[in-house]
Amino acid sequence: MSFDSLRVSSPKIVDRPFVKPLLCGPGPCDYWPSVVEALSRQVITPNCDEFYNVLDDIRAGLQYVFQTQSKLVLAMSGAGHAGMESVISNLVAPGETLLIASRGIWDQRAEIIANRLGIKTELIKSPANSIFTLDQLEPELNRLRPAALFITHGDSSTGTVQKMQGLGELCHKYGALLLVDTVVSLIGVPFLMDEWGVDGVFSSTQKAFSGPAGIAPVAFSARAEQKINNRTHEPPFYFDVKLLANQWNCYGDTRQYHHTMSPPMLWALRACLQSICNETMPVSWARHAASTAHFHKRLQEYNFEFFVPKPEDRLSTVTTVVLPPGVDYSEFVAYLREKHNILILEGRGPTVGKALRVGIMGVNARTAVADLLADAMADTLRAIHPPK
Template sequence: MKNAQKLVAPLLEAAQSAGATRGFVAPARWAARASEEIVAVDNTHKQAQSVISVPSRLLMGPGPANAHPRVLNAQALPLLGHMHPPFLHIMDEMSEGLRYALQTKSKYTLMISGTGHAGMEAAIANLVEPGDKVLVGNAGIWGERVGILSRRYNADVVEIKCPTGETFSYADLKKAVETHKPKVLFLCQGESSTGTHQSLAGVGELCRANGTLLLVDTVCSLGGVPLFADAWGVDCIYSGSQKCLSGPPGAAPFFMSERAMEKLAKRKTPPATYNLDLNLIGDYWGWWNKRSYHHTGPVSTFYAMREALQIVAEEGLEPMWARHQEMHHRLWDGLRSLGLKPFVEKEEHRLITVNTIKVPEGVDWAKVVKHAMDEYSLEIAGGLGPTAGKVWRIGIMGFNAKPQNVDLVIDAFRAGLKQQGKL
């Protein structure tokens, strides 16, 4: 410590002579020997604050969901350098795990370093050039945001909308694609703001027949409902790590088809983002059988996602999809017994991973949410965007999709409604 003080003393003297030390904060143990202008840090509560305190909560809202314990343990493994061969091997394993989860043979899979929004922006930034026509299926807040983002990349955006709580029919999409001939069609498979599940049946073939790329948001659906990237003709998919895959936030599963890669290769201008340029990120992930530094991958988060994808593979996609479906039915059996009704009228349009529940007349939705947190340490959520104040949202995703959690949600609703004299 004495050596450290000797080293810093001349620097402080030089700074003082230049009047540059105002506002500089030094450790309290140095304060006695430092200039009166240096402010000592108050470490009175240092001992009490030395260990982080995090409450235990069951996250049954629209995400994040609770991570699998194996995933949390993986995050505690020793750090590796982001270009170390053992870490690059883990990245390769993640790519393989994503190919299974997405049901694709494409080599162009990776994890974007960032949340689902980063995946969204990576898709738009790389697939869309200035002036390209983008047809956005706006069925809620995520379609709305893709439209906003596409305009920021100077796309010619055409939006089609459906009533809140409904989805686009194939006829709607066929008419729009054949009329506008867009470069890209965007659809959200699982619209978490409204609780709708968009069918992709036949849409890939429609897009191919019209020279259009199909971009799909699967942030709250990947792993929870069927998805077949290759068989359905999807060209680009982005998702989230913290929902049905039971990982921590901070990684966005990402996929490109050969058609999408051809569009990227033929761009007249490079993507207007260095951070999300898939030519560079793909090189880091070994898409072209070499590795070049682009950025420091989030090492611990990638450990977690490697483990999360391993757990998906161990369970198997079909059993995993069936488990989510079963828990969805269990939830609604319980909610209907309390007199609650689904917001999405048609069963075939309902998203099973994020369930939207109508708030009955005369019920304070926020009090039910607060009561669940206060009494059960349970997170449920209100609406978002077009459903704000109209619904509750219950997530049944990944590690959380099991009977005891669903039953606790039903108990919390029962107690919350009784508190307001509604049962």
């Protein structure tokens, strides 16, 4: 072959060093130190005992963090969206109805995914700065008799946390499965899959897990498992939980190749779970609640306002903060990054131009971080919007 025939010449790829900011947006969050080490380990083949042991550890850790005794627990190769697509596509067949409780952008993603799969969608809406009550949802479940209800537990676009008690029972009364997005809530906020009757749940590892994005924990209840085993439709091959259960040895009898999983991602997830399990969930939830309560107190002292009026509806991993009229949200975010090396994000979806999204989660859920952040935000406001 003649090398003269190359049509694209080699690009100059230079190193681009940067100073890493403190990650206080709605995700990703900074890593546990053990994750940095796990990501730098040499790769091994995903078909050997050393690797299988990691999968077993991960499944045990995920059963603990989801609080489920279900066997059908594993992690999808992919970001949170992979979890979302796998939960929806395995549990709702084309032509069936998915009722979506919509208050932010993640339920809109669920709608897009479901529609692409040929699933009928129905939306019930609540204002972006509030959550759903059982009384609001019951008439729609009764009227539509959907195959499933999709709801976001912690919504990073609005900074709200949905109350989950009673929701599973309500869905089951009307023959619906309960599907839940816990991408930005799991580890930071109490979540009890079995206790609350959740049937399909997904999360992601770049938020309160304090790991890299790219591996999405999922879990399915016995009721969901029954639907999967008796299914009349084929979900997308890559997201087929029946096949993945064989690869993950969920039932203790198979190690069947489905796709090449990424060892560094799995080592990183295992490292996250090791730290989280050592800390224990109640201690982690309390740490998140205490650091965020402290952050909110400090914000109030500086006269910042909250997008979510009721304190009990505020998500402890992501706070949505309203700036005084006339202050430019992009300028605020840029100044905080430039002058304080702290990264937060502007609003998304219903909070665009209406709120900042500030995350205190994972390894950063500490009072010292809350103080640093509140002081830097106050300084930023003074600098770009000096008092008259």
